[in-house]
Amino acid sequence: MNRNLLKRIITLSLFLILITLAVITYNDVKKLSSNQDDSIAVIDSNNNKIKVGFSLGTLKEERWIRDRDILVAKLIEFGADVLVQNANNDDEDQLKQVKYLISQNIDVLILVPNDYEKAKESVRIAKENGVKVISYDRLVLNSDVDLYISFDNEKVGELMASYLVKRIPRGNYLIINGAKSDNNTSMIKKGYDKVLSSKIKNKDINILKEEWSVNWMNEYAFRVTDELIQDNEEIDAIITGDDNLAGGVIKALSEHRMAGNVLVTGQDADLSACQRIVEGTQAMTVYKPIEKLAEATASFAIKLANNENVNVEKTIFDGSFDVPYCVLEPILVDKYNMDDTIIKDGFHLKNEVYKNFTD
Numbered sequence: 001m002n003r004n005l006l007k008r009i010i011t012l013s014l015f016l017i018l019i020t021l022a023v024i025t026y027n028d029v030k031k032l033s034s035n036q037d038d039s040i041a042v043i044d045s046n047n048n049k050i051k052v053g054f055s056l057g058t059l060k061e062e063r064w065i066r067d068r069d070i071l072v073a074k075l076i077e078f079g080a081d082v083l084v085q086n087a088n089n090d091d092e093d094q095l096k097q098v099k100y101l102i103s104q105n106i107d108v109l110i111l112v113p114n115d116y117e118k119a120k121e122s123v124r125i126a127k128e129n130g131v132k133v134i135s136y137d138r139l140v141l142n143s144d145v146d147l148y149i150s151f152d153n154e155k156v157g158e159l160m161a162s163y164l165v166k167r168i169p170r171g172n173y174l175i176i177n178g179a180k181s182d183n184n185t186s187m188i189k190k191g192y193d194k195v196l197s198s199k200i201k202n203k204d205i206n207i208l209k210e211e212w213s214v215n216w217m218n219e220y221a222f223r224v225t226d227e228l229i230q231d232n233e234e235i236d237a238i239i240t241g242d243d244n245l246a247g248g249v250i251k252a253l254s255e256h257r258m259a260g261n262v263l264v265t266g267q268d269a270d271l272s273a274c275q276r277i278v279e280g281t282q283a284m285t286v287y288k289p290i291e292k293l294a295e296a297t298a299s300f301a302i303k304l305a306n307n308e309n310v311n312v313e314k315t316i317f318d319g320s321f322d323v324p325y326c327v328l329e330p331i332l333v334d335k336y337n338m339d340d341t342i343i344k345d346g347f348h349l350k351n352e353v354y355k356n357f358t359d
Helices: 003-035 062-077 090-104 120-128 152-168 183-201 218-230 242-253 273-281 290-305 341-343
Strands: 040-042 052-058 081-086 110-112 132-136 147-149 173-178 205-212 236-242 262-265 285-287 313-318 322-328 331-333
Touching: 052 062, 052 090, 062 081, 062 110, 062 273, 062 290, 081 090, 090 110, 090 120, 090 236, 110 120, 110 290, 120 132, 120 152, 132 290, 147 152, 152 236, 152 262, 152 285, 152 290, 173 183, 173 218, 205 218, 218 242, 236 242, 242 273, 273 290, 290 322, 331 341
Parallel strands: 052 081, 052 110, 110 132, 132 147, 147 322, 173 205, 173 236, 236 262
Antiparallel strands: 040 081, 285 331, 313 322
8 A cells, every 4th residue: 555645645644533522522511511401610829818608499480590690699709719619400410419518618598499408408417517507598407507697588468468358359269379398488477477467357268279380480380270260259469489380371371362450469579570560461570689798698698608607686496496597678560660660770771661561
């Protein structure tokens, strides 16, 4: 065989091998990247920096993405390293992820529990390893966390129910709560029960159904509403656990040409909910300025990492312990104060909220 031809064959073969290896490596990296979509690590080489782990039960709803982004930014601003994990509504995954965060020598764990009872194991392991724990927005029961910080969830329920009672003092109400595994759900229920109980007792208000949606799935809210309409039940007002569930309810109402004729409440001030409010298909939402929550949490995390006192006046009973409780005030928002709250605060842009609005 010609020597030059042999060299060309060998060169071509080596080139093909390199291309094949490059493709295999790219695919492996791509697969690894896709499996870590919700994980963030913001770390520099300064070993003296405070390290914070942030474990989220879910990123399904719009608000949790906002919480993650704002809180991470605040922690970095305060000079901390941050590692973020998302459990995608899986309790076992959350426990594994918390163990991973602890193995990275974090000083503080900020925990949004997927399940308020099961997450106590994560708290136990963290505290055994000398890691301070902040229960963020959702309380972990029977766990003795170092701090619970949230908006006043009982007040959220009161705001929803009071809004509806003023407009519909008599009628048929449907209630679709969030997940039973989320302690906020029971706190919201306590709030609306406080407002509705006398009305129910006097038979001014009739509760058609009171349901709980597993993992806050809006598909469940859609199905419950759709079934009641198909059963020819007259619905005057609907309390939903959050704006995601409100979206499922309003989708069902829309399919029966009833959207806007039934008052629907929600919470979190999701962009889609704010759009529905100005369009007239959702009555109100409860706005919780997440930036205030995130900034306070970041500040407390730094204090705990430095073994400083968090200095909060209130406590809340978690079923076994009285734990420090930092509570923030929620704000009722409807079409009449949308501009003075959501828009003014820059929570959403005006052109986004009014995107589909027509007079």
